[in-house]
Amino acid sequence: MTKILIVDDAEFLRVRISKMLSGDGFDVIQAENGARAVEMYKENSPDLVLMDITMPEMDGLTALKHIRGYDASAKVIMLTALGQESVVLEAIKSGARDFIVKPFEHERVINAIRKLVA
Amino acid sequence: MELVFDISQDEMPIFMAETEDHLQALDEILVRLEQEKNDQDLLQTVFRAAHTLKGMAGMIGHKRMVSVTHALETALDGLRKNKLEVDSALIDLCLEAVDGLRLLREEVINNELSDVEVDSLTERFMIFIQSSQADTLSLNLAQSKQPLPTLKTQPENQPTQTGNDDSESYVIRAEIENNSVASAARAFQLMMAVQMFGEVKNMKPSQEAIESAAPVSHFEAELDSGFDVAALEKELSFISEVKNITISPKNGKPQIQEPGSTASSTNAGSDSEYKEPTQLGDHLVNMGIISRQQLSQALQLQKTEEGKNLLLGQLLVQMGFVSQNKLDSAVVDLIKKQRESVSQAARKQRLEQRSDMMVRTSVERLDRLMNLVGELITDRNHLYQVRNRLDTNGHGNEYINQLSETVAHIGRITDQLQEEVMRIRMLPIGNVFHKFPRLVRDLSQNLNKKIDLVIEGEDTELDRSVIDEINDPLIHLIRNSVDHGIETPQERLAAGKPEKGTLRLTARHEQGRIIITVEDDGNGIDAKKIRDSAVAKGLITEAEALSLSDEKTIDLIFLSGLSTSKKATDISGRGVGMDIVRANIQRINGTILVDTKLGQGTQFQIVLPLTLAIVPTLLVKVKNTSFAIPLVMVAETLRLEPKDIQTIRQQPVTRLRNQVLPLMYLSDVFKIEADQRTKNHHYVVVVHSGKSRIGVVVDALLGEEEVVVKSFGSLIGDIPGISSAAILGDGHVALIVDIVGLLKLSGIH
Ligand SMILES: [Mg+2]
Numbered sequence: 001m002t003k004i005l006i007v008d009d010a011e012f013l014r015v016r017i018s019k020m021l022s023g024d025g026f027d028v029i030q031a032e033n034g035a036r037a038v039e040m041y042k043e044n045s046p047d048l049v050l051m052d053i054t055m056p057e058m059d060g061l062t063a064l065k066h067i068r069g070y071d072a073s074a075k076v077i078m079l080t081a082l083g084q085e086s087v088v089l090e091a092i093k094s095g096a097r098d099f100i101v102k103p104f105e106h107e108r109v110i111n112a113i114r115k116l117v118a
Numbered sequence: 119m120e121l122v123f124d125i126s127q128d129e130m131p132i133f134m135a136e137t138e139d140h141l142q143a144l145d146e147i148l149v150r151l152e153q154e155k156n157d158q159d160l161l162q163t164v165f166r167a168a169h170t171l172k173g174m175a176g177m178i179g180h181k182r183m184v185s186v187t188h189a190l191e192t193a194l195d196g197l198r199k200n201k202l203e204v205d206s207a208l209i210d211l212c213l214e215a216v217d218g219l220r221l222l223r224e225e226v227i228n229n230e231l232s233d234v235e236v237d238s239l240t241e242r243f244m245i246f247i248q249s250s251q252a253d254t255l256s257l258n259l260a261q262s263k264q265p266l267p268t269l270k271t272q273p274e275n276q277p278t279q280t281g282n283d284d285s286e287s288y289v290i291r292a293e294i295e296n297n298s299v300a301s302a303a304r305a306f307q308l309m310m311a312v313q314m315f316g317e318v319k320n321m322k323p324s325q326e327a328i329e330s331a332a333p334v335s336h337f338e339a340e341l342d343s344g345f346d347v348a349a350l351e352k353e354l355s356f357i358s359e360v361k362n363i364t365i366s367p368k369n370g371k372p373q374i375q376e377p378g379s380t381a382s383s384t385n386a387g388s389d390s391e392y393k394e395p396t397q398l399g400d401h402l403v404n405m406g407i408i409s410r411q412q413l414s415q416a417l418q419l420q421k422t423e424e425g426k427n428l429l430l431g432q433l434l435v436q437m438g439f440v441s442q443n444k445l446d447s448a449v450v451d452l453i454k455k456q457r458e459s460v461s462q463a464a465r466k467q468r469l470e471q472r473s474d475m476m477v478r479t480s481v482e483r484l485d486r487l488m489n490l491v492g493e494l495i496t497d498r499n500h501l502y503q504v505r506n507r508l509d510t511n512g513h514g515n516e517y518i519n520q521l522s523e524t525v526a527h528i529g530r531i532t533d534q535l536q537e538e539v540m541r542i543r544m545l546p547i548g549n550v551f552h553k554f555p556r557l558v559r560d561l562s563q564n565l566n567k568k569i570d571l572v573i574e575g576e577d578t579e580l581d582r583s584v585i586d587e588i589n590d591p592l593i594h595l596i597r598n599s600v601d602h603g604i605e606t607p608q609e610r611l612a613a614g615k616p617e618k619g620t621l622r623l624t625a626r627h628e629q630g631r632i633i634i635t636v637e638d639d640g641n642g643i644d645a646k647k648i649r650d651s652a653v654a655k656g657l658i659t660e661a662e663a664l665s666l667s668d669e670k671t672i673d674l675i676f677l678s679g680l681s682t683s684k685k686a687t688d689i690s691g692r693g694v695g696m697d698i699v700r701a702n703i704q705r706i707n708g709t710i711l712v713d714t715k716l717g718q719g720t721q722f723q724i725v726l727p728l729t730l731a732i733v734p735t736l737l738v739k740v741k742n743t744s745f746a747i748p749l750v751m752v753a754e755t756l757r758l759e760p761k762d763i764q765t766i767r768q769q770p771v772t773r774l775r776n777q778v779l780p781l782m783y784l785s786d787v788f789k790i791e792a793d794q795r796t797k798n799h800h801y802v803v804v805v806h807s808g809k810s811r812i813g814v815v816v817d818a819l820l821g822e823e824e825v826v827v828k829s830f831g832s833l834i835g836d837i838p839g840i841s842s843a844a845i846l847g848d849g850h851v852a853l854i855v856d857i858v859g860l861l862k863l864s865g866i867h
């Protein structure tokens with residue numbers, strides 16, 4: 001089963017996305033900040049990461065860099081909001097494979113994921 | 119109008135709890151920011167709160183909530199990036215937005231439109247931001263949609279044949295959807311994908327332009343032939359928000375193109391935020407080694423052709439702003455700092471791991487658990503008694519010894535269990551305190567007063583049942599202090615006091631009790647005014663008034679119907695309420711004391727038990743009836759001979775350390791036939807209520823016992839002087855004495 005790590009500081013967002021994904025047969029794990037995400041990535045080696053950008057402790061961009069440093073083939077999709085253009089660009093340059101803008105619909109997330117995990 | 123949001127029933131509690139947390143954080147931090155203007159941590163946290171709220175509102179499709187949070191976020195982002203400055207007007211507006219957001223949040227449960235004027239709010243934010251000369255910000259706010267990219271047709275710099283006619287090249291074209299929020303990032307993805315298949319030529323926009331983060335609508339690049347066209351096509355198709363991908367031989371059929379659309383906007387003109395000063399640069403500036411100006415000069419130079427390939431440090435040395443030596447040691451220093459912050463992050467991480475081990479449980483479940491522990495304590499007390507009886511009667515019996523040991527063990531386990539359950543139920547009083555900065559700020563603004571609120575001991579923990587009960591009394595005391603206690607700046611200056619008043623709110627543990635104080639440095643309470651007012655209202659007679667000390671007079675503020683404020687204000691109403699404050703506190707077996715110095719200030723001290731469910735008491739007996747007196751009220755116990763008791767004006771009294779102590783016979787109060795007066799000695803429990811002390815005369819002292827409170831319910835109804843009942847270890851019922859009610863009943867004051 002495809003394992004997906006959801007990283008967002010808002011519990012509501014994590015729950016919302018988890019529900020979307022587990023309904024589609026994905027195995028979902030969650031982290032509430034970047035630092036925790038890096039740790040969980042190492043412990044669980046998920047197939048894909050959905051990564052929020054603005055978070056306490058460690059932001060998504062920094063976490064992305066750590067994860068890519070640990071695993072150069074890591075597949076990370078950034079979850080972004082309006083007004084974060086330059087961060088998104090930086091994320092893509094740092095190896096993020098895609099980004100999705102909040103608020104997002106079910107289909108958009110699933111499509112982005114399916115593109116990356118065959 | 120019925121509102122509909124995209125949220126399910128099971129998501130609702132999470133949404134409500136999380137939004138409330140963020141709103142509370144906004145409230146609290148905005149008020150703090152007014153004092154600690156440049157605290158970068160606060161600015162980050164408050165920005166994040168607004169940002170997260172916006173994300174959440176968006177996910178449930180609450181557009182008006184998104185608008186307000188977006189405006190708020192933009193303003194906070196401006197503060198965070200030093201494009202706006204913290205001032206009261208801005209904080210006012212932000213707080214107003216937070217209030218509006220609370221109502222908008224309510225809409226999610228009520229499905230009813232609230233009267234928040236979203237447009238007016240966002241418009242005022244926009245005006246604020248624009249007038250603060252922060253063009254970039256206002257732009258940001260004005261556009262939620264991407265601005266149309268300026269379609270500038272490039273001069274015909276069609277790829278010129280540069281000697282590689284022989285190897286046919288391919289043109290790769292793609293369009294980026296114009297609602298992409300970060301089209302430059304998509305262009306970058308396209309570029310990276312194409313680069314995987316060969317050397318890219320004639321790319322439009324240029325890599326530099328893409329990296330400036332300026333919007334991109336069309337992407338175009340050339341590759342020499344020989345690559346796997348299908349593979350590239352597939353790779354490109356993986357990139358989201360990209361359409362109309364074509365890969366065609368350069369000299370093949372021209373693509374059908376809309377006029378003027380070949381070139382993308384390359385207006386990297388607006389200086390993007392993207393190229394921020396490096397960490398090293400910031401570090402050097404912060405250390406005072408170079409100036410901010412020198413840094414920007416160097417960064418500027420780095421952008422030019424000659425400086426392009428040089429590192430910032432090299433440039434700075436070349437420009438003569440810093441010596442190589444200094445630079446080296448600064449770099450070492452910076453690395454050390456970064457290490458430290460990494461290890462700090464690791465420490466935090468560990469802490470968080472621990473918080474992962476938490477479980478959530480409902481309050482009801484905790485209450486049930488506490489009730490069960492209560493039952494257990496009652497049984498334990500009973501077991502103790504049975505054991506004691508067996509011990510005296512059957513001492514030496516092997517079985518009795520074993521039973522006795524087991525009972526002692528069960529007793530200790532029960533104690534530990536109670537302690538653990540109590541600990542689970544504990545919450546820091548900060549849960550109540552954190553609302554007060556906002557309250558004080560709003561109240562003082564309304565009254566044109568200047569007040570510093572100082573909070574201490576917000577980590578002090580107490581049972582959640584007590585937390586619930588203490589909120590209202592505290593609000594009332596704080597309102598009173600702001601309204602009647604602390605003077606206007608003019609009055610204070612005239613009285614030789616600092617213009618700004620101080621309101622101090624503290625909490626601490628002391629001997630198994632919680633002590634909360636509310637203290638102001640205002641004008642204090644005037645005993646004479648209280649006396650006059652009490653007489654005028656017929657609460658006491660003139661003669662009584664004359665005999666009352668100032669201290670006892672001040673205690674009259676707790677009587678109902680007494681008001682000292684000359685004018686009614688909308689803040690603390692008509693000065694009523696101190697009686698209700700005291701009643702509320704007494705209901706939870708707490709006490710309240712007032713201490714005031716005219717012209718200097720007033721302090722209220724509230725003493726509370728740790729929990730409501732289990733009360734440590736002193737058990738006493740009158741004839742066959744057991745009474746439990748809450749230990750909080752007990753000062754000491756005495757054993758008196760009949761000769762120690764005198765009567766002054768029909769009031770039995772005794773002398774305690776040269777002070778007259780009025781006595782009250784419990785048998786009299788509750789009309790129990792007792793032979794107390796004829797006995798050759800008496801036991802007296804000295805209790806205090808407010809500043810008064812009184813001796814309660816009983817037949818016997820049975821000892822201290824923690825009793826589990828049972829309310830009478832409707833069975834017996836209210837009994838004056840009794841607050842509730844408890845079942846004792848021996849199965850008997852003890853009545854828990856309400857000392858204040860008792861004092862009233864006895865007529866002693
Ligand atoms: Mg976030």
